[in-house]
Amino acid sequence: MHFVKLVHSILAAILVLVLASPAWAAKGYARPELLIETDELAKIMSQPNVRVIDAVDPGTYQRAHIPGAVNIFYQVLANLKSRKENGFPASPQDAEKVFGDAGIDNSTPVVVYDGGEGPIASALWFALDFFGHKNVKVLNGGFRKWVKEGRAVTQDAPQVEKKKFTAAPQPQKVVTSEAVKKRDQKTVLADARSFKEFIGQDVVPGASRGGHIPGAVHLEWTQIGDKLETFKSADEIKKVLEKKGITKDTKAITYCQIGFGRSTMLELGMRLVGYDSSRLYSGSWEDWSADSRLPLEK
Numbered sequence: 004m005h006f007v008k009l010v011h012s013i014l015a016a017i018l019v020l021v022l023a024s025p026a027w028a029a030k031g032y033a034r035p036e037l038l039i040e041t042d043e044l045a046k047i048m049s050q051p052n053v054r055v056i057d058a059v060d061p062g063t064y065q066r067a068h069i070p071g072a073v074n075i076f077y078q079v080l081a082n083l084k085s086r087k088e089n090g091f092p093a094s095p096q097d098a099e100k101v102f103g104d105a106g107i108d109n110s111t112p113v114v115v116y117d118g119g120e121g122p123i124a125s126a127l128w129f130a131l132d133f134f135g136h137k138n139v140k141v142l143n144g145g146f147r148k149w150v151k152e153g154r155a156v157t158q159d160a161p162q163v164e165k166k167k168f169t170a171a172p173q174p175q176k177v178v179t180s181e182a183v184k185k186r187d188q189k190t191v192l193a194d195a196r197s198f199k200e201f202i203g204q205d206v207v208p209g210a211s212r213g214g215h216i217p218g219a220v221h222l223e224w225t226q227i228g229d230k231l232e233t234f235k236s237a238d239e240i241k242k243v244l245e246k247k248g249i250t251k252d253t254k255a256i257t258y259c260q261i262g263f264g265r266s267t268m269l270e271l272g273m274r275l276v277g278y279d280s281s282r283l284y285s286g287s288w289e290d291w292s293a294d295s296r297l298p299l300e301k
Contacts, residue, residue, distance in 0.1 A: 031237035033277030090177030095170035106163035119145030135171030214299035262287035
């Protein structure tokens with residue numbers, strides 16, 4: 004058993020090196036290992052220690068997905084009670100069950116994908132990263148790029164062996180409404196929702212009121228997304244961020260509607276370009292708008 008674990012650890016280390024593709028050098032990312040290209044996934048997906056996760060809703064997953072992919076709908080790890088209390092996207096116990104049931108332990112190399120847009124995959128990336136997983140990547144271009152390249156798809160759900168995942172929460176990566184209220188003037192609060200949501204014209208399900216948190220800047224997640232690939236180049240992302248007052252040394256807080264999707268897309272984008280001073284307000288507008296005592300702007 005010890006030998007098997009050792010072999011798996013060595014294979015995981017090799018994968019980290021192999022997947023740092025020169026293709027990402029052209030994009031200029033500081034953290035290229037956070038993404039994986041479709042051709043790279045095709046080379047490793049059949050390896051038994053690699054777990055591919057489709058983060059979309061079960062109905063979409065059942066219609067077609069990448070062979071061998073397991074479905075974890077990202078919203079199963081978006082617990083409002085937990086997000087309000089301590090900023091955790093879900094309880095450690097829930098995370099351990101969801102990831103363990105999907106055949107993920109703490110050393111499993113994980114590739115997460117969605118339709119290619121990015122927010123849904125970024126949510127699971129954030130959850131895994133938050134709970135201490137050190138080897139998770141997002142498929143660049145997701146399912147749309149995979150299909151466009153003529154790669155195989157299936158409707159078959161794989162049978163996976165459950166594993167033991169031990170959650171190691173990193174609370175420094177999230178904040179609650181209290182921290183948002185007490186933030187200093189140098190901290191940029193970025194709202195990743197649509198402009199109509201930002202100005203209160205659209206009030207989506209789950210929001211108790213329309214508008215935005217006072218002092219927030221509007222930074223819609225689509226501004227860092229690409230048409231086929233999930234993210235724009237590092238230079239393009241940096242330009243978008245700098246226009247909103249965010250640089251490498253800027254403290255930032257991101258939020259969206261449920262704090263799990265559009266805001267985590269911003270978190271991943273910033274991490275890609277080496278901006279590590281951002282935190283997620285995981286309660287987001289769902290939490291803030293529900294408290295009538297808290298102010299808003301439109």
